[in-house]
Structures are given as structure tokens and as C-alpha cells.
Amino acid sequence: MALWIDRIIKPSVTHAAPSPSDRARNDIAVVGTVLFALLLALGIRNQVYTASKITTLDAGTLRLAYPERWAARQGDESIFRAVNLGSTSTYDARIDVVSRPLREGESLELARFDHGLKLASSLNSYRELEATEMQVLNGEPALVATYAFVADPSAAGGAPDLPVVVEGQDVMFVLDDRFYVVSLTADAAEWAASARDFAVVTTSLRLSAAPDRVPATGFQDGSDAEQGGN
Helix, strand or coil: CHHHHHHHHCCCCCCCCCCHHHHHHHHHHHHHHHHHHHHHHHHHHHHHHHCEEEEEECCCCEEEEEECCCEEECCCCCCEEEECCCCCCCCCCEEEEEEEECCCCCCHHHHHHHHHHHHHHHCEEEEEEEEEEEEECCCEEEEEEEEEEEECCCHHHCCCCCCEEEEEEEEEEEECCEEEEEEEEEEHHHCCCCHHHHHHHHHHCCCEECCCCCECCCCCCCCCHHHCCC
16 A cells, blocks of 8 residues: 555656646646536526516417416416425415406506405405616506515414415516506515526516606505505
């Protein structure tokens, strides 16, 4: 064993030791290779996170992208739902899309107000936080409402887990005389971590600030019951 160790650590008798410039060149090559490998891994990681699938809704009226890693599901009332089964919370981050025909004389603002009232009556401790005028697709007017509520996803299974505070954001707009609501919801503690996934959806909607953006009519701080809060 001592003989083998001696052979390993002993300088080669057939090759001269590399010069300082050779060592520097080799070090630079190693560092360059490592950096290239890190950048390649980062690029692959970003591709995985931003990879998406496309769903077409209402006979082609709306095309929506959602994260490729998420699973499509049928919601109770939604025409489309995708769920992040990798969520660490008992409340899986999700995307829901609902649509309905506009009623006679109904505007986007009235449809949004009606939607807010339904959420206030169906979600526990629902609280509207903010509503902002924005635009989607080819400059179509949109309203984006941010809200929170309390969910108890473990109750159905009889598990003793605590309820979850859920943060949500609804993107509401009108296409072909239909009122659309694209809802993004997640455990409030995971909202920031879900931002990259939700960006896949909002990017496909081409969601952007509206010119002369102002708070949506009827909403201030979301604390009044008549505004949908409670």
C-alpha cells in the first residue's frame, strides 16, 4: 500500500511539471467549464418552470396557458381547472376559469360586482383587498381583484389540520358577450412561491396595466360589506 501511495504522490519522472502559465490556463478552463455547466443547469431549470400547456375554452373564444407540471381537473362550476399537486399546503394552488353570457344591459363592472357578492356569500371570511383596472389580450378592458378567505380543505377527509388562509386574484373581462373570470388561488404562505406559475397564465392573457389606471369603481379598501367584504 505504501508503494502505491508513493507512486501517486511522487512527481512524474517522464513529464515535467506544468509551468505557471499552463496551470493558470488549466484553472481558467476548469472554471469556465463549471460556469457553463451551472448556466446550462439554470437554463434547463427555467425551461421546466416556464413550460406550459394550452387549453382552448368556449369553442375557441379563449386560449389559456397553464404550467405543464400542473394537473387539469374538472371544477364544480368552472369550465377549466388546473391544480398544482406539488403544493406543500393542504390547499393546492390552482387556476379556475368560469364564464357566462352577459345579461341584457350588463357591463363588466356590474358583472364584477355580482361575482364579488357571490364570493362573499360562498367563501368563509371572504375579504376584498383591492380591485384595479387593467387590460388583457388585444387591449380588452379587465378588472383584477385581489382577495383572501379561509378554507378548510382537510375537513372533507376528517383530518385534524388547521384551516388555511387563501389568497386569490381574479382577472375579469368580457369576450364575445361572455363574462370571464380567471381565478388564481393559493395558500397565502405560498403565494410568492406560486408567482412564477401564475405568471404563465397572466402572460398568456397578456395582462397589463390599463392607460390611466385607477381603482375600480365601487372598491376602496375592500372592508365594506356592500363592496363584497365582511
